[in-house]
Amino acid sequence: MPAEKNSVVMGxxxxxxVLTSGGDAPGMNxxxxxxxxxxxxxxxxxxxxxxxxxxxxxxxxxxxxxxxVSDIIQKGGTIxxxxxxxxxxxxxxxxxxxxxxxxxxxxxxxxxxxxxxxTGARLFNxxxxxxxxxxxxxxxxxxxxxxxxxxxxxALNTVVEAVDKIRDTASAHNRMFFVEVMGAExxxxxxxxxxxxxxEAIMIPEIKGEARNLKKIIEPDDHRKKSxxxxxxxxxxxxxxxxxxxxxxxxxxxxxxIRVSVLGHLQRGGSPSAIDRVNASRLGNAAIEALLDDQxxxxxxxQNGEIVLVPFRKAxxxxxxxxxxxIELAKILSx
Ligand code: F6P
Numbered sequence: 001m002p003a004e005k006n007s008v009v010m011g012x013x014x015x016x017x018v019l020t021s022g023g024d025a026p027g028m029n030x031x032x033x034x035x036x037x038x039x040x041x042x043x044x045x046x047x048x049x050x051x052x053x054x055x056x057x058x059x060x061x062x063x064x065x066x067x068x069v070s071d072i073i074q075k076g077g078t079i080x081x082x083x084x085x086x087x088x089x090x091x092x093x094x095x096x097x098x099x100x101x102x103x104x105x106x107x108x109x110x111x112x113x114x115x116x117x118x119t120g121a122r123l124f125n126x127x128x129x130x131x132x133x134x135x136x137x138x139x140x141x142x143x144x145x146x147x148x149x150x151x152x153x154x155a156l157n158t159v160v161e162a163v164d165k166i167r168d169t170a171s172a173h174n175r176m177f178f179v180e181v182m183g184a185e186x187x188x189x190x191x192x193x194x195x196x197x198x199x200e201a202i203m204i205p206e207i208k209g210e211a212r213n214l215k216k217i218i219e220p221d222d223h224r225k226k227s228x229x230x231x232x233x234x235x236x237x238x239x240x241x242x243x244x245x246x247x248x249x250x251x252x253x254x255x256x257x258i259r260v261s262v263l264g265h266l267q268r269g270g271s272p273s274a275i276d277r278v279n280a281s282r283l284g285n286a287a288i289e290a291l292l293d294d295q296x297x298x299x300x301x302x303q304n305g306e307i308v309l310v311p312f313r314k315a316x317x318x319x320x321x322x323x324x325x326x327i328e329l330a331k332i333l334s335x
Pocket of ligand 1: 023114138139140182183184235268
């Protein structure tokens with residue numbers, strides 16, 4: 001990436017805005033910090049935009065400097081707050097946002113969020129000349145063009161810690177547990193946490209029709225019975241998450257003492273892992289460099305450990321698949 005150290009600002013960008021949008025994710029604060037500090041390093045002014053796109057529409061702006069991002073790298077949530085904004089989906093909403101950005105003399109915006117946020121950013125950049133650059137931040141890890149999204153690693157570790165605890169009680173009572181994890185329409189958290197916790201079965205939206213095979217997966221032969229059975233269910237799985245699946249298959253497991261546990265929003269909180277902090281730092285810095293390099297309508301991502309630029313057009317349209325080999329691995333290791 002070309003931006004040089006302490007480059008004198010000769011280009012169009014003199015002031016950048018930064019916002020977090022959509023579901024919060026651990027590491028968003030680390031990303032805000034990286035955006036602000038990197039901008040300051042390059043002698044840019046920074047405006048924080050509160051409440052995601054809603055803050056653009058309402059001019060909810062705050063001046064930021066190096067000090068305003070002290071002591072946040074380790075904190076969950078987002079100091080800028082976040083929202084899912086319906087108004088930004090309308091041309092009128094985006095027009096208000098543009099006028100407010102112009103009035104505040106903001107020349108470029110870094111959007112930290114997921115695919116919904118990038119869809120809005122893409123639309124905005126089709127209509128207006130203020131460049132938007134995206135930083136992938138969502139626990140779901142479901143964005144095409146980046147191997148990791150900020151927050152995924154932390155959420156995964158949170159899930160693993162919780163499921164390990166459920167395993168203790170499941171074993172003590174010889175119970176079967178259906179544990180539901182987040183992930184929206186994708187199975188990344190379920191697949192990885194399932195492998196990491198030695199789950200007996202993993203149910204993800206990417207694999208259809210597994211409910212009818214569950215009996216065979218849990219009891220591949222007549223002799224095999226484990227003292228506990230953990231089934232990790234992605235919330236987006238076709239049978240309606242853990243509650244729906246447990247109801248559907250309960251007759252197949254009438255000899256089992258079944259419990260359901262929905263982990264819920266605890267997966268979104270907590271102090272970010274070291275990996276999320278480092279990824280957020282790299283991506284936040286890369287977003288500023290991309291703006292300085294006159295990029296627009298792109299997301300900065302990580303592929304094979306390297307920073308890449310991915311057009312929003314691709315990041316929001318193309319489907320990121322789970323690693324199918326891992327699905328097989330999970331089956332092999334649960335015999
Ligand atoms: O996208 C992050 C996520 O936590 C998803 O995993 C989940 O489906 C959704 O957000 C929950 O959204 P909300 O917090 O609005 O209920």
